[in-house]
Structures are given as structure tokens and as C-alpha cells.
Amino acid sequence: MPESESPIVGAVLAWYAEAARVLPWREPTAPPWAVLVSEIMLQQTPVSRVLPAYADWLIRWPTPAALAAATPGDAVRAWGRLGYPRRALRLREAAGAIVAQHGGEVPSDVAALRALPGVGEYTAAAVAAFAFRQRQAVLDTNVRRVLARVLTGAAGASAAVTVAERTVALEILPAEHERAATFSAALMELGAVICRARAPECAGCPLATRCSWRLAGYPAAAGPARRTQGYEGTDRQARGVVLAVLRAQAGPVRRSQLRTAWADDVQLARAIDGLVADGLLDPLPRARFQLPT
Ligand code: SF4
Numbered sequence: 001m002p003e004s005e006s007p008i009v010g011a012v013l014a015w016y017a018e019a020a021r022v023l024p025w026r027e028p029t030a031p032p033w034a035v036l037v038s039e040i041m042l043q044q045t046p047v048s049r050v051l052p053a054y055a056d057w058l059i060r061w062p063t064p065a066a067l068a069a070a071t072p073g074d075a076v077r078a079w080g081r082l083g084y085p086r087r088a089l090r091l092r093e094a095a096g097a098i099v100a101q102h103g104g105e106v107p108s109d110v111a112a113l114r115a116l117p118g119v120g121e122y123t124a125a126a127v128a129a130f131a132f133r134q135r136q137a138v139l140d141t142n143v144r145r146v147l148a149r150v151l152t153g154a155a156g157a158s159a160a161v162t163v164a165e166r167t168v169a170l171e172i173l174p175a176e177h178e179r180a181a182t183f184s185a186a187l188m189e190l191g192a193v194i195c196r197a198r199a200p201e202c203a204g205c206p207l208a209t210r211c212s213w214r215l216a217g218y219p220a221a222a223g224p225a226r227r228t229q230g231y232e233g234t235d236r237q238a239r240g241v242v243l244a245v246l247r248a249q250a251g252p253v254r255r256s257q258l259r260t261a262w263a264d265d266v267q268l269a270r271a272i273d274g275l276v277a278d279g280l281l282d283p284l285p286r287a288r289f290q291l292p293t
Contacts, residue, residue, distance in 0.1 A: 006172050008150065008210060009183055015206035016186030021193070023047065024054065025130070026185065032106035032131035033064055039123045039130075040091050045082045047192075053082050065104045067095035073291030076280055077247050085243060086278055089292075090118025108132040121161075126184075135180035137169040142191025143184070146207075147172075149195065153212035155221035156197065238262050238271035243280065246291050255287040 024030060025038035037057055041050045057078060061067035067075065072089055079088035094116040098106055106127065107113055113124035125136040144157035147169060157165065173180045194201045202208050213219070231237055245261050246253055255272075262268045272289065275281035282290050 035131035064095040064098040093117035138184040149213035
């Protein structure tokens, strides 16, 4: 361990060396394109659901150029039930930008990554760290929760990333880039499998003796509890049902067919309007719809 390095780093890395899940996008042979695909899919979907979709996606579109040549409808259809399907459109647009602006190779520069459609600050840092082994502060929800608990004694992180949080996250990163990239992955893994939002497994945590939140007796979060959004009966579910009907058909679908899948007419109309506005559905004459071409 380098002399100036926080002892947190060594503890988390030692735990990760033993406990890391084997995931295809973490393989040293995974190309940057595969890492980018995984990061977009993982943004709002759990690992277990991403795994099969990720494998199918990369078989079908092993390079950005391959996806850029597909239709938006192909991408939405292949997105399946991962949820938040606008990500499929943005990923295809990103593939087009990679072909047009970067010769078909995923860029390694954070600013260039950040400029790709659908790539925010977190995803750009994650791809730079995991695909290109750079020293980047990778601040996803899991990492932010672990750092907040261990370093500040709070139950969780604030709603949005603060400057102070970013500064601390950068300070704690090892100086050497490869070690920093592995530490970022390890911290994320710790938050995903041990230091979960609810019921953290402190008994198996490598930071148990250093965690300010635990040592303070787990004080409750300040402010009102965050409400978790349900899914049943929401507009989001209605949109998912409409897209599922479209995906199951080779061609256009009539509005009357959609009505048999979602009974609430007002909500169905809202779902259809929203999908059309988002570019996920093409309206056709005679009240028919198809996936975007
Ligand atoms: S001791 Fe518990 S709360 Fe603290 S980092 Fe570990 S799992 Fe999270």
C-alpha cells in the first residue's frame, strides 16, 4: 500500500479480490463498446436482468458500427423488458456519433464520452475508468452511499452530487490509475452487495471498523424519507405494455389491439402520446402504430 493512501483503499481492494462477482463487462477482454453498453443498460436495471440482454445485444451488434446501421425499431425491440427504452434510442445515436466522429472506436476522453447521446457524467467517468483504466471519481448511487456512511456518518448521500463529495471521492482514489480503476469498481460492488440502502450487511463489511455511520449507532437520515415509486398501474407500466405488444408483432398494430392490452383509455392515450413524443412509436394512418423505422 502506498504510504499516503487511505487504509480504506486496501481494505476494500482485499475484499473485492475475494468477493467480486464474475461479470462479463469486467473481463479484461471486454472491449470499450461492451463496457459502454453495460453501463447504459445498468443505469436503471439490475444486473440479473441486464445479463441476458447484454449478451444478446453484443452478439447482434458487436461494434458501434453494427448498431449504427440498425433501425431505431430494431434497437427498441432488442431492448426487450429492460425498462426506460429511450436508452435504446440514445445508445443507437451514440453508436452513430462514435462512427461519425471517432472512427467507430469508443473515445477514451471523458469530455468526448460526455458528449455522446445518453452519456451523463457518471457514465462517462465509468467508461473511462472501467474500459480505459483511468483515475476517475465514479459516483453512482452505491458508491455515494458507501462514502457518505463511511466518511461523513450520514445514512445516505444527498439527492445530487455536491462539489465537496466529488473532491473527497477524488482524494480517496489511489494515485496509480489501474489501482484507482479497480478501487472504483470495488467500491461500487461493495455498495451493491453489502452496503445496500436497506439492511446493509455490516458483519461482512471490510469497512465495519472504519464506518462513521455504524460507529455512531446508525443515526436516521435527516429530512423526510424518500418515497419509492411504484410501478403497477402507472403510466410507465402502460407504456411498457404498449411496447410489449408492438415488440410481439412483426408489423403495425391497431389502437383497438392496444385497448385489449390496457383497459384505461385515458391512460392508454397518454402512454401512446408519450411514446410518440419520445420517438419510440411511429403513428400511422387509420389509428395504427409501429416501432420507429
Ligand atoms: S459498516 Fe455497514 S453501513 Fe458501514 S459501510 Fe459497511 S455495510 Fe455500509
